[in-house]
Amino acid sequence: MTYEAEARTLTVDLNHKLKVAQRAMERALFGVSLRDRIRNENIRRRTKVTDIAQRISKLKWQWAGHVCRRTDGRWGRRVLEWRPRIGNRSEGRPRARWTDDLKKVSGSGWMRKA
Structure with missing residues (x-):
């Protein structure tokens, strides 16, 4: 589930989908059905697996x-x-960028903190 997660822009919807998939995998690991009505917190305590959102956040900061x-001038930096300045902006809310998560946590000086 964490394959290429550090390079992906995490939206609220994608984050929710990853959490749902993790809970389904944990339930399958123990053979627990939703009909058994066992809380997710109890299953998480038994599996001792870290939350997928925290893991992805850690991987993203490492990357x-x-x-x-x-310092070798590769394209990643x-x-x-890069800030494109051509054309008109599209309507509506701007799409989430990769750096938005990092800026939300540590502000505009995230490059020094990373």
């Missing part, structure tokens, strides 16, 4: 630190700093 430490 951000890796990209920010690069240049893409993070």
Whole structure:
């Protein structure tokens, strides 16, 4: 489930889907059905698995630190700093960017903290 998660933009919907899939896998691991009416917290306590959202957040910070430490001029760092200025903006709310999660946690100086 965490394959390529550090490079993906995490939206609320995607985060919810990952959590649902993790809970389904944990229930399948113990052979527990939804009809058994066992709380997710009890199953999580028995499996001792970390929450998928926390794991992905940790992986994303590790990847951000890796990209920010690069000094050889590869495209990863240049893409993070690139701000396109062509054309008209589309209607509605702007789509979530990869750096939005990082900025939400640590502000605009996230590159130094990563």
